Amino acid sequence: MKSVTVIGASLAGLYAARALRAQGYDGHLTIVGAEPHRPYDRPPLSKEFLTAPASAEGDADPAAEGPLALTDTEELAGLDAEWLLGTRATALDTRHRAVRLDTGRTLTTDGIVLATGAAPRRLPSPAPDGSHTLRTLDDARALRADLARGGPTRVVVIGGGFIGAEVAASCAALGHQVAVVEAAPLPLVPQLGESMAELCARLHGDHGVALLTGTGVRGLRAGADGRVTAVELADGRLLSADVVVTGIGVRPATDWLEGSGLPLGDGVRCDAGCVTPIPAIVAAGDVAHVAGARAEHWTSATEQAATAVHNLLAGRTARTHRALPYFWSDQYxxxxxxxxxxxxxxxxxxxxxxxxxxxxxxxxxxxxxxxxxxxxxxxxxxxxxxxxxxxxxxxxxxx
Known part of the structure; x- marks a missing residue:
């Protein structure tokens, strides 16, 4: 291969680029990223970054310097890649391996790594001011600024999964009044089972956070100024809110691949080696549906990238991804x-x-x-x- 394009400049995309160079690929490498930032670490966004004062950043971009940075200037130079940040892929022509970008440019390439990750699911109702999702650095900055508007804030977190629980813990640590709404009878049962999920759920009560389970959300209410004032639950109750954070899961970022001919369904469907039916196209990270399953965890993204790149360069599935699933969460x-x-x-x-x-x-x-x-x-x-x-x-x- 003389040219490889990585679509996605987050964790899986960066690790794919590293793996390409480490495995001896010396051709042209292009990395396309929808965000304007260098690759950065997402897990701290709901924890340390959210609780740090905005002034702690100074004039530096936290994606380029500091604890969020996944790479530095020296490594970037060593990767010898063309970085197209703040640029979205809008379509893929699999026959000619051509990627169309929102800038109007089309990249024709020998190999493609799909690492576009996932996007947060949103409530069907309109999102007034003061309502947030948390996936990107810019999301975290906006939420942090909202929480710092002045005085204790009434925060409602919709969704009791790991992101929701981490945001709730961070908001409680900042001194805000926090409630978590979970549609299921208990958060995290699919991951942990009922008895262990119950033990983890007790962490909320230990720290004064209200956990409301077994009810969904009908919608958000806003005042005359367009800012959120309450969350209306499916059972009719109203929760007063100054800030709302929705953490009800993510969906793989595959909209731009519709019509490409690649098999889609809860992600890009791949074999056990992260290879699509077209051997010159592989996938890794949150967007990859590998051998019947899709993992949304940090470790999976890094490990899949190495496997995907190995097989891309081999031109076939020469290695399979067999890592033991692993994830972690920091709460309270x-x-x-x-x-x-x-x-x-x-x-x-x-x-x-x-x-x-x-x-x-x-x-x-x-x-x-x-x-x-x-x-x-x-x-x-x-x-x-x-x-x-x-x-x-x-x-x-x-x-």
Missing amino acids: GVRIQFAGHRRPGDVPRIVEGSPDDRSFLACYERDGRTTALLALNRPRPFARLRRELARAAQPAPTG
Whole structure:
């Protein structure tokens, strides 16, 4: 290949570019990113970045300098890439491997890495001033500025998943009055199972955050000035609000690929090697639906990128992605870590610590075998058992 284009300049896109150079590709490399910023780390946006005063940035772009930065000037020079930031891909001609951009330019390339990530889902009702989603650096800046408008603020977070819980924890740490609305009877049951999800849900009450479950949201109300004043719940209740944050999940960013001929459905559908039916086109990160599943976690994005690039350069699926699922979340000073493949019916057993202390390690078991791990503030033993679980999950050597 003489030219490769990476569509997406966030985590998966950056790691794909790194992998291309590390695996010996020395041709022309173009990286297209919809945001104007250099690649930056998203997890801190709902935590440290949100709670830091805006003045802490100074004149620097936090995506280029400081704890959010994923790369630096020296590495950028070493990647020897053409960066097209603040530029969106609008269409893909798979036959000619041509990418059309919103600038009017068309890139014709030998290989393509799709790493466009995902976009936040939004409420169907209009979004008045004071209502936010949190996905990008600019989203986080806008929310932080709104929270700093003056005095304690009534914050309603819609969605009790990891992003919602992290935002709630950050807002509570800033001294705001916070309520979390979750449509399900309990947050995080699909990920953790009912008993462990219940233990994690208690963190909200521990820190004075109201958790309202089992009800959806009918819409947002606004005052004469166009600013949000309340959240109307599906059961008719009204929650007063000065700021609303919606965290009800994401959808893969594939709209621009409609009509391309690539198989779409909850992402770009790939085989176990992150390869689409066209070997010169691969996908990684939140946009990739790999072998029947799509992962929305930091670790998956980095690991898939290396696999996708290996197969892109090989021209076929020469390697498959077999990493053990892993994710983490920081809430109210508690680090929650999870690894493995939990299925309904797997039984969690606490092997260390105590739920009463909000510090424990639990193993999920099925037929006498450990399938997954959950830890609250037990990073070292979790890391050890995670390594053991990863080794056990590797396929047995053949021959």
